[in-house]
Amino acid sequence: MRSPISAVTIVKSRTEKLCNLISQLERCSPTPDELVIVWMAPPSDLSLIQSDKFDIVHKFVTQEELPIAKARNKGMLSAKHENLVYLNVDAVISPTLCRDGLLALKDNTVLFTSVVFLPSEHCNKPYSAISKTEKQIGYLASNDETLPDDDNNEIPSRNQGNNHGKFSDDSICSTVFFIRKTDFQKTGGFDEGYAGFGLNDEDFFTNCRALGYSLEQLPTRTFAPHRPNYQCPVNHLLDFVRNAQRFHSKWGFYPCLNVLAAYAEKGFINSNFEEKGLKIVQLPEKEDESNDGVNTSTPHQPTAGIEFTSFHSPDKNQVRLSSTA
Incomplete structure (x- = not known):
């Protein structure tokens, strides 16, 4: 039936x-x-x-x-x-x-x-x-x-x-x-x-x-x-940060704070992203494919010529934005 x-x-x-x-x-x-x-x-x-x-x-x-x-x-x-x-x-x-x-x-x-x-x-x-x-x-x-x-x-x-x-x-x-x-x-x-x-x-x-x-x-x-344990999905750093910026610009807060905190702890993004806005400050050197794509290598400064998309996020205390989706 x-x-x-x-x-x-x-x-x-x-x-x-x-x-x-x-x-x-x-x-x-x-x-x-x-x-x-x-x-x-x-x-x-x-x-x-x-x-x-x-x-x-x-x-x-x-x-x-x-x-x-x-x-x-x-x-x-x-x-x-x-x-x-x-x-x-x-x-x-x-x-x-x-x-x-x-x-x-x-x-x-x-x-x-x-x-x-x-x-x-x-x-x-x-x-x-x-x-x-x-x-x-x-x-x-x-x-x-x-x-x-x-x-x-x-x-x-x-x-x-x-x-x-x-x-x-x-x-x-x-x-x-x-x-x-x-x-x-x-x-x-x-x-x-x-x-x-x-x-x-x-x-x-x-x-x-x-x-x-x-x-x-x-x-x-x-x-x-079972999904991989993406505590810090370094191989997706650029996508994740760009999407987190977009999310914040729409809703006025950052999602998945512990993922972002893990990035900050590794030195890939600024640790004060909630107050100052999310920025990439360093890039991982290479992916470690033996660790589910999670990189544990030392980060380095962004390579010349790489552009990072920035979404202007509202201030922390600003009223959450309505969706434009």
Whole structure:
């Protein structure tokens, strides 16, 4: 049985994950009525894959690759139903996901699931098998109230204000979330002005809060591959700082303060960024690929000829700006 829900996902090269996601949706009761797949890169052999359980609508790029925000917006706005569920392509979802979301979704509301991050090899199993062994593995949902006070480095914290350098819950909530299409349109979608790595999810959910939407967690759990521990994602320094500047210019505060504090401790940005504005003062010499892309080398002064984009941020005590997304 189909439900009046449009599922949306984006994919670039992880076609094996896409096939797994389609199989999971086919096992849902009820299934979505359609799955919108946005291909971020030129079509592959799977770009016309179909299902006998629901419609699959493929959206392609015509010339160049789509960035994540633009791909997400294209998928969400192309959906035919008012009820939308966005799914990361590598998510392992509950068979009751569509039913749970449809029963709880209301206007001016964003629903998300808790997310349990597991080693990649565990995510290749069916949802039921993962559920049975979850407690034995010892992993807990990243945004559950059951998360221990003493978070380890493999469980992103639920606390946005004290998150041990990891991403806030907003980047976790985007793994699977429901929203009405009309409400998504009111947000203006994901801000396509963010480039590269980091903070687009934080911006989107901050925008939802600014519009007065209620962000509510379903009792449903989602499993996903463990994310690297980006306490200080040096290989994404330029993107992250540029996006943090953009975020501050819109909202009047900096997100992911512990990530920025880690940059400051390494000497890459000014330590007084909250009072004086965020600036890059040194660059890492090179990436250490053996450490998940996190550089531990000594920083050096910015190389001549490299330009840094500056967004003029409001004063610290200035009223937060409304979104232009």
